[in-house]
Amino acid sequence: MAVNPFDLTGKVAIVTGGNGGIGLGMARGLAQAGAQLALVGRNMEKTAAAADSLSKETGGQILPVTADVAQEAECERIASEVLTKYGRIDILFNNAGINIRKPPHELTLDEWREVIDVNLTSAFLLSKAVYPAMKAAGGGKIVNIGSMTSIFGSGFAPAYATSKGGIVQLTKSQALAWASENIQCNAILPGWFDTELTKKARVEITGLHERVLARIPTGRWASPDDMAGTAVWLASPASDYVTGIAIPVDGGYSAML
Numbered sequence: 418m419a420v421n422p423f424d425l426t427g428k429v430a431i432v433t434g435g436n437g438g439i440g441l442g443m444a445r446g447l448a449q450a451g452a453q454l455a456l457v458g459r460n461m462e463k464t465a466a467a468a469d470s471l472s473k474e475t476g477g478q479i480l481p482v483t484a485d486v487a488q489e490a491e492c493e494r495i496a497s498e499v500l501t502k503y504g505r506i507d508i509l510f511n512n513a514g515i516n517i518r519k520p521p522h523e524l525t526l527d528e529w530r531e532v533i534d535v536n537l538t539s540a541f542l543l544s545k546a547v548y549p550a551m552k553a554a555g556g557g558k559i560v561n562i563g564s565m566t567s568i569f570g571s572g573f574a575p576a577y578a579t580s581k582g583g584i585v586q587l588t589k590s591q592a593l594a595w596a597s598e599n600i601q602c603n604a605i606l607p608g609w610f611d612t613e614l615t616k617k618a619r620v621e622i623t624g625l626h627e628r629v630l631a632r633i634p635t636g637r638w639a640s641p642d643d644m645a646g647t648a649v650w651l652a653s654p655a656s657d658y659v660t661g662i663a664i665p666v667d668g669g670y671s672a673m674l
Contacts, residue, residue, distance in 0.1 A: 426451035446645025556599030592661030608667025
């Protein structure tokens with residue numbers, strides 16, 4: 418019988434920001450591929466509800482973890498809780514993120530630091546926290562979630578764009594540092610997805626919906642489940658020789674002049 422290179426049975430995955438939107442879409446794909454999961458979020462009730470719903474839907478084991486991933490001690494606790502529950506950590510999706518939409522001259526230093534800490538520093542901290550477990554297991558997969566602003570600037574979200582540009586460079590650096598230990602590190606750059614965060618953006622930024630839709634060759638905003646296939650590929654043995662790359666999942670948005 419041929420081996421399925423996309424099978425995640427027996428693997429343990431952590432997904433931060435996994436209780437909704439893109440994170441939940443990726444988590445659903447991982448669970449359907451057989452992975453056991455830990456969903457990490459700051460809202461205890463929302464995270465527990467998402468874990469329960471996903472477990473019933475897929476039949477998989479889903480551990481809800483409430484934590485602030487911008488704090489080093491919290492990241493270490495996440496790794497410890499997952500190891501206690503499952504005994505191993507094979508896959509990490511650094512997806513937690515926030516945005517404060519203000520032009521550079523209106524953004525305060527505290528707001529800048531909050532966005533950078535949640536979006537970028539958390540990926541550094543949690544990757545560092547799970548590294549020993551992945552090394553002990555003989556390898557692992559780290560997937561950092563960037564954005565279209567990893568490629569393009571944003572006059573109304575400079576801290577967000579800076580954090581997501583940094584995600585790509587962090588990913589490349591991790592890939593180089595840990596390649597010899599069979600830990601592959603890659604980034605996904607989501608395009609415009611229909612989520613709670615982008616619904617808010619469409620309210621705050623006049624004409625955003627029309628401008629975005631006009632530039633997407635596939636003619637629609639993405640749904641969270643559109644992330645599942647790429648997520649499973651980068652988490653699975655199918656991508657064992659792929660490391661240090663950043664993949665747009667954007668319906669062709671970044672290819673459009």
